[in-house]
Amino acid sequence: MSQEHSLNPENLPKDPAKATLEGRNKFLGLWFFLGGETVLFASLFATYLALRNSTAGGPSSQDLFGLELVFIMTILLLTSSLTSVYAIYQMKNYNFKKMQLWFGITAILGLGFLGFEIYEFYHYITDYGFTFRSSAFGSAFYTLVGFHGGHVVFGLSWLIAIMVRNAKRGLTLQNAPKFNTWALYWHFIDVVWVFIFTVVYLMGMVS
Amino acid sequence: MSIASTQKRGFGAILWDYLTTVDHKKIGNMYIAAGAFFFILGGLEALIIRIQLVKPENDFISAGLYNEMITMHGTTMIFFAATPLLIGLMNAIMPLQIGARDVAFPFLNSLGFWLFLAGGLLMNCSWFLGGAPDAGWTAYAPLSVVSPGHGTDFYVMGLQLSGAGTLMGGINFLVTIVTMRAPGMTYMRMPLFTWTTFIASVLILFAFPALTVGLFLLMFDRMFGSAFFDIALGGNSIIWQHLFWIFGHPEVYILILPAFGMFSEILPVFSKKRLFGYTSMVFATILIAFLGFMVWAHHMFTVGLGPTANAIFSVATMAIAVPTGIKIFNWLATMWGGSIKINSAMLWTLAFIPSFTIGGMTGVMVAISTADYQYHDTYFVIAHFHYVIVGGVVFGILAGLTYWWPKLFGKVLNETLGKIAFWLFFIGFHLTFFIQHFLGLMGMPRRYWVFLEGQGLDTGNLISTIGAFLMAIGSVVFVYNVIITSIKGEKAPADPWGDGRTLEWSIPSPPPEYNFKQLPLVRGLDPLWIEKMEGNNKMTPAEPLDDIHMPNGSILPFIMTIGFTIASFGFIYQVDHSAWLIAVFGGMAIALGTMLARSLKDDDGYHIHKEDLEKEVD
Numbered sequence: 001m002s003q004e005h006s007l008n009p010e011n012l013p014k015d016p017a018k019a020t021l022e023g024r025n026k027f028l029g030l031w032f033f034l035g036g037e038t039v040l041f042a043s044l045f046a047t048y049l050a051l052r053n054s055t056a057g058g059p060s061s062q063d064l065f066g067l068e069l070v071f072i073m074t075i076l077l078l079t080s081s082l083t084s085v086y087a088i089y090q091m092k093n094y095n096f097k098k099m100q101l102w103f104g105i106t107a108i109l110g111l112g113f114l115g116f117e118i119y120e121f122y123h124y125i126t127d128y129g130f131t132f133r134s135s136a137f138g139s140a141f142y143t144l145v146g147f148h149g150g151h152v153v154f155g156l157s158w159l160i161a162i163m164v165r166n167a168k169r170g171l172t173l174q175n176a177p178k179f180n181t182w183a184l185y186w187h188f189i190d191v192v193w194v195f196i197f198t199v200v201y202l203m204g205m206v207s
Numbered sequence: 208m209s210i211a212s213t214q215k216r217g218f219g220a221i222l223w224d225y226l227t228t229v230d231h232k233k234i235g236n237m238y239i240a241a242g243a244f245f246f247i248l249g250g251l252e253a254l255i256i257r258i259q260l261v262k263p264e265n266d267f268i269s270a271g272l273y274n275e276m277i278t279m280h281g282t283t284m285i286f287f288a289a290t291p292l293l294i295g296l297m298n299a300i301m302p303l304q305i306g307a308r309d310v311a312f313p314f315l316n317s318l319g320f321w322l323f324l325a326g327g328l329l330m331n332c333s334w335f336l337g338g339a340p341d342a343g344w345t346a347y348a349p350l351s352v353v354s355p356g357h358g359t360d361f362y363v364m365g366l367q368l369s370g371a372g373t374l375m376g377g378i379n380f381l382v383t384i385v386t387m388r389a390p391g392m393t394y395m396r397m398p399l400f401t402w403t404t405f406i407a408s409v410l411i412l413f414a415f416p417a418l419t420v421g422l423f424l425l426m427f428d429r430m431f432g433s434a435f436f437d438i439a440l441g442g443n444s445i446i447w448q449h450l451f452w453i454f455g456h457p458e459v460y461i462l463i464l465p466a467f468g469m470f471s472e473i474l475p476v477f478s479k480k481r482l483f484g485y486t487s488m489v490f491a492t493i494l495i496a497f498l499g500f501m502v503w504a505h506h507m508f509t510v511g512l513g514p515t516a517n518a519i520f521s522v523a524t525m526a527i528a529v530p531t532g533i534k535i536f537n538w539l540a541t542m543w544g545g546s547i548k549i550n551s552a553m554l555w556t557l558a559f560i561p562s563f564t565i566g567g568m569t570g571v572m573v574a575i576s577t578a579d580y581q582y583h584d585t586y587f588v589i590a591h592f593h594y595v596i597v598g599g600v601v602f603g604i605l606a607g608l609t610y611w612w613p614k615l616f617g618k619v620l621n622e623t624l625g626k627i628a629f630w631l632f633f634i635g636f637h638l639t640f641f642i643q644h645f646l647g648l649m650g651m652p653r654r655y656w657v658f659l660e661g662q663g664l665d666t667g668n669l670i671s672t673i674g675a676f677l678m679a680i681g682s683v684v685f686v687y688n689v690i691i692t693s694i695k696g697e698k699a700p701a702d703p704w705g706d707g708r709t710l711e712w713s714i715p716s717p718p719p720e721y722n723f724k725q726l727p728l729v730r731g732l733d734p735l736w737i738e739k740m741e742g743n744n745k746m747t748p749a750e751p752l753d754d755i756h757m758p759n760g761s762i763l764p765f766i767m768t769i770g771f772t773i774a775s776f777g778f779i780y781q782v783d784h785s786a787w788l789i790a791v792f793g794g795m796a797i798a799l800g801t802m803l804a805r806s807l808k809d810d811d812g813y814h815i816h817k818e819d820l821e822k823e824v825d
């Protein structure tokens with residue numbers, strides 16, 4: 001069969017990501033997976049909420065958090081979600097070049113977020129001596145935010161891998177579902193961050 | 208297929224075939240084989256526990272070893288015996304019941320199996336590497352955090368590996384059932400075993416991540432010095448109990464719902480009557496699953512959550528007895544007026560109903576939070592959950608294995624041996640556990656190495672141990688039956704029971720690798736039965752004969768699992784020496800590298816051609 005040939009709007013289905021059973025299965029499978037991820041993060045949030053005031057005499061959330069940094073991080077990640085929507089829009093238009101471009105921007109924004117997060121952790125550790133082992137609050141903070149950061153790292157590696165792999169091949173019915181599921185995954189990471197922003201940082205500043 | 212199987216193949220080729228297979232039937236069989244192995248292991252541990260408790264102040268094994276035995280018995284039975292035996296049956300049977308050629312993600316299916324197996328083997332390595340986990344299968348903090356040696360580390364990494372595998376299995380089943388049902392197979396025409404597989408998969412999906420998090424916290428506390436459960440640094444050990452039971456209670460329903468499903472398949476066939484109250488069965492299943500998430504704190508009544516929380520969880524728990532009761536009555540009504548045939552599959556089913564009901568009734572007793580202060584952590588609770596787990600889940604697995612054995616392996620198990628195994632096991636079971644209710648009420652605590660003389664506990668414990676040996680003999684007879692049947696048994700036809708109602712009985716035993724030459728057209732509940740009633744005796748195809756697309760086998764899941772296993776050893780031992788970090792990074796590199804290879808390599812599968820299919824005889 002001619003799945004190898006790259007696609008163009010004349011000879012192909014409306015949504016290349018869901019044209020095959022494999023594509024639909026992947027998409028649905030990722031939705032279910034995100035259901036499980038929701039429980040994972042819910043458990044981490046619950047743990048954090050239970051321990052966020054257990055500072056054991058060490059630095060507390062009011063001492064540590066600065067809204068400027070977190071605000072920039074939030075903007076970067078939210079924008080990256082938007083650019084990934086553009087990328088998928090271009091995919092449905094069979095414009096592979098533009099899709100790659102928007103995904104490229106998404107990756108750069110994601111890397112920016114990650115850079116700031118690493119800086120943030122570094123800052124807490126060197127300037128405040130606030131580590132994973134300082135207190136139950138420290139353990140819970142780094143675990144929750146770190147799990148999210150780990151998801152970002154995984155997502156970026158995944159995106160870069162499929163972008164590089166398919167750079168010369170154009171859009172096919174094989175790789176379209178991969179980009180599509182990736183975008184879904186990325187939105188989820190974004191939503192989790194919105195909750196982290198609210199529950200960890202905003203609530204941590206006021207109480 | 209027939210061409211390949213008639214050729215003699217060397218051991219190496221067969222091994223390679225199994226290491227790389229993505230066929231749901233072969234994977235299912237491997238789950239069953241591995242589950243049976245761990246069941247025997249867990250059974251031996253149980254015997255050792257019972258020998259230790261055969262008389263007062265016995266010193267058959269040391270107190271430390273006793274703790275390892277009870278921990279490994281519970282963990283092995285729940286995670287490595289009962290769960291995989293059920294997942295194996297789901298894997299092998301569910302796609303056949305919905306008229307599918309495979310599961311949605313064959314590659315992931317194989318990965319899930321290998322991860323489960325690696326987890327089970329890893330945890331059992333601890334026996335030879337300084338001592339097994341000893342903080343109970345519930346691994347309550349802070350005991351599990353301070354427990355010396357590496358035992359608990361093996362517990363954490365072993366469950367983490369196998370848990371990931373189980374989660375993959377769950378997602379796979381969900382997608383398979385949603386997208387791959389044959390034409391005409393609507394949701395409300397799905398056999399009950401498929402339904403319960405579906406609902407149990409939902410439970411797996413939402414329950415296992417809570418355990419994953421709990422295990423991570425425990426791992427971080429033990430290996431990296433975090434303070435989640437360290438009271439001195441503000442930690443809180445109750446968090447573990449919550450996370451564990453948010454997983455743990457749904458887990459008991461992950462086990463029992465598929466067993467319910469199997470009984471709901473067996474009863475109609477051997478009563479020659481359609482399942483009574485199909486719709487209410489489906490909704491009762493959904494309701495049980497939903498309530499199953501609302502009741503976890505009934506394991507924590509004595510922790511001190513306060514009267515309000517205890518009251519709410521108490522009432523919610525008792526509510527589960529209602530949908531469960533609906534099921535019991537539906538099963539009874541299915542038999543009512545039917546032409547009942549009693550064989551060994553049916554015997555397990557008939558024995559299940561009263562045994563499980565007793566377990567349900569003691570369940571309501573322990574659900575009364577005030578009364579539970581008396582029952583908690585005594586042998587009464589042991590009796591309760593063995594009545595539901597053995598009388599429900601294990602009876603279900605044995606019934607299901609007997610019933611589907613011809614479909615899985617092409618031969619019908621010997622009836623006489625089957626009945627002997629049943630009676631030994633059944634009598635042994637009640638002998639072992641019925642008396643434990645009274646031992647518990649008399650105050651015998653669970654998880655104690657010895658009991659004292661002169662407290663009226665001697666006779667009860669002796670009886671209990673005798674019962675355990677009867678169960679062991681029963682299991683041996685079952686295994687003997689399996690061996691004898693595979694040597695001498697005669698080849699089974701497609702529908703060996705003669706009264707099969709569902710799609711799996713419309714294809715050869717064992718089915719060819721592509722299951723259905725042509726996808727069947729489903730015209731109602733019990734599709735094969737409908738065709739039989741209309742004199743067709745086989746399914747009407749829903750498509751013309753054409754090439755069949757098949758996925759390629761792959762060794763990658765196996766390699767990926769090896770990577771994760773190496774990394775797990777690294778995590779366990781890096782506490783002693785940082786050189787072990789090499790294993791962590793090396794193992795992860797192997798695993799992630801394989802994952803990358805999988806994602807980047809195109810794998811289009813292959814086709815079985817129409818001409819070859821025409822040559823095959825049905």
Ligand code: HEM
Binds near residue numbers: 596
């Ligand atoms: C009517 C249904 C049921 C009710 C009301 C019920 C209630 C309870 C309660 C309240 C406890 C805690 C007792 C204590 O620790 O003091 C308990 C323990 C337990 N139940 Fe059930 N249960 C039911 C069905 C089941 C089923 C279907 C299974 C498994 C297939 C099961 C497996 C267990 C296990 C394994 C434990 C002990 C856990 C441990 O502490 O190690 N139960 N049950």
Ligand SMILES: [Cu+2]
Binds near residue numbers: 455459502
């Ligand atoms: Cu429970």
